[in-house]
Amino acid sequence: MKLKELRKKLDNKEIGAVELTRENLDAIKGDVCNSYITVCEEEAISAAREAQLLIDSGKALPMTGIPVSVKDNICTKGIRTTCASKMLEDFIPPYDASVVEKLKSQKTVILGKTNMDEFAMGGSSQTSYFGGVKNPADTSRVTGGSSGGAAASVAAGLCAAALGSDTGGSIRQPSAFCGVVGLKPTYGRVSRYGLIAFASSFDQIGPIAKSAEDTGYILSAIAGRDENDMTARCGSEDFTALCGKLPKGLKIGLPKEFFEGSDPGIAAAVSEAAQSYKELGAELIECSLPSLEYAVSAYYLISSAEAASNLSRFDGVKYGHRSADGDSFMELIENSRSEGFGSEVKRRIMLGNYALSSGYYDAYYKNASRIRTKIKAEYDDIFSRCDIVLTPTAPTTAYPIGFQENDPVKMYTADICTVTANIAGLPSVSIPCGADENGLPIGMSLTGRYMDEKLIIAAADAFERL
Numbered sequence: 001m002k003l004k005e006l007r008k009k010l011d012n013k014e015i016g017a018v019e020l021t022r023e024n025l026d027a028i029k030g031d032v033c034n035s036y037i038t039v040c041e042e043e044a045i046s047a048a049r050e051a052q053l054l055i056d057s058g059k060a061l062p063m064t065g066i067p068v069s070v071k072d073n074i075c076t077k078g079i080r081t082t083c084a085s086k087m088l089e090d091f092i093p094p095y096d097a098s099v100v101e102k103l104k105s106q107k108t109v110i111l112g113k114t115n116m117d118e119f120a121m122g123g124s125s126q127t128s129y130f131g132g133v134k135n136p137a138d139t140s141r142v143t144g145g146s147s148g149g150a151a152a153s154v155a156a157g158l159c160a161a162a163l164g165s166d167t168g169g170s171i172r173q174p175s176a177f178c179g180v181v182g183l184k185p186t187y188g189r190v191s192r193y194g195l196i197a198f199a200s201s202f203d204q205i206g207p208i209a210k211s212a213e214d215t216g217y218i219l220s221a222i223a224g225r226d227e228n229d230m231t232a233r234c235g236s237e238d239f240t241a242l243c244g245k246l247p248k249g250l251k252i253g254l255p256k257e258f259f260e261g262s263d264p265g266i267a268a269a270v271s272e273a274a275q276s277y278k279e280l281g282a283e284l285i286e287c288s289l290p291s292l293e294y295a296v297s298a299y300y301l302i303s304s305a306e307a308a309s310n311l312s313r314f315d316g317v318k319y320g321h322r323s324a325d326g327d328s329f330m331e332l333i334e335n336s337r338s339e340g341f342g343s344e345v346k347r348r349i350m351l352g353n354y355a356l357s358s359g360y361y362d363a364y365y366k367n368a369s370r371i372r373t374k375i376k377a378e379y380d381d382i383f384s385r386c387d388i389v390l391t392p393t394a395p396t397t398a399y400p401i402g403f404q405e406n407d408p409v410k411m412y413t414a415d416i417c418t419v420t421a422n423i424a425g426l427p428s429v430s431i432p433c434g435a436d437e438n439g440l441p442i443g444m445s446l447t448g449r450y451m452d453e454k455l456i457i458a459a460a461d462a463f464e465r466l
Helices: 003-011 017-029 041-056 098-105 148-155 172-178 212-222 256-260 264-280 292-313 329-340 343-356 361-383 408-413 419-424 453-465
Strands: 036-039 067-071 109-114 161-166 181-184 204-209 251-255 283-287 388-392 428-435 441-448
Touching: 003 017, 003 212, 017 036, 017 041, 017 067, 017 109, 036 148, 041 109, 067 148, 098 109, 098 212, 109 148, 148 161, 148 172, 148 204, 161 181, 161 212, 172 181, 172 428, 172 441, 181 212, 181 453, 204 212, 212 428, 212 453, 251 256, 251 264, 256 264, 256 292, 256 388, 264 283, 264 388, 264 428, 264 441, 264 453, 292 343, 292 361, 292 408, 292 419, 343 361, 361 388, 361 419, 388 453, 428 453, 441 453
Parallel strands: 067 109, 067 161, 251 283, 251 388
Antiparallel strands: 036 109, 161 204, 181 204, 181 428, 388 441, 428 441
């Protein structure tokens, strides 16, 4: 059920919070998709009992008693948080991430921690130390990544909603592949405190749910200022306020480059969905983002450079995996990192250090930063004429497991439709808009102006209603 339906049933005592939680926990036991790494059965039941007391008192909040999953790179006090890596296989955080604190303050029930690409590096959720995630729509295919477990847990009915993180499309691409709704908020809308960093200037926590309105409910609960994260500088608000009230005369931009680079079937399905907005009184405007061809290169250079810096803390000394071998301090660090990190994480650390090294910084990192500035300017130009940008979420539908995970070029270019929103720090939501010839979900993305989540959620909701 959607969150509004669950809220009504909980408040009307048609179902109890403990009963709802047990139903989800029972469903997780039959999970064939490997969606979860850690299931918190005792903690979930205890949280559900507390939620029921609040419901009984008539003081329930929007997320009270709602069972959710949390991606395994978001810290949860006393509950194992692994980043799907051997490096953090036994790490138990001593504190909650800010988003988890906010959910707990509403007595939301956290069912467990979902599987993902190791340290959120990947686009298939197959680089996990705990085994890859399978797509509920077709278990022979990938879920996308890196929030593949979060998207699969929602699509398979193993929770009501999920929290994921999005660095270059890590919420939206798996949401598209699994046929659910995923929202990447504006950079700075949601606190990153407690999110184990991959690329700090791109990372953003966001919701995955069964409808656009649901993502608005969750965003309202987790957004807001945080003294622990100076980038989280905007307050929260009701992000569902415009649902069912889409403004007339909306101008929707269709950048041609996104459609030209996608499979013909996907481009056709998204174009057909775009035409639906005409029935709502919107105007479709052709536009262009010329720097799209450089976006993937710029994103991977900058994000890998930041990852190389962020992951330097995992040295086998302070916490995390420590090698049993090593006759010297340097050997201990080398062996710990060699044993603790998987191949994709190592590849990005090496790429990042190369891009930052003497003699290559200007040629690679600095040029990538210039492209980042140019992409932001091109979006500013589009938004001077349009209210929303509509594109495919991914150039393909979910591909078979093992098809391209070992081909970095194919894997990285699969992010072509999503990385620009992260580069520019803009909000973007992916919603299902059809299926391909194999019945696999197709997703389209609506990207909005800075801090304009309300409008893109309302536009996505309007399409769902239509």
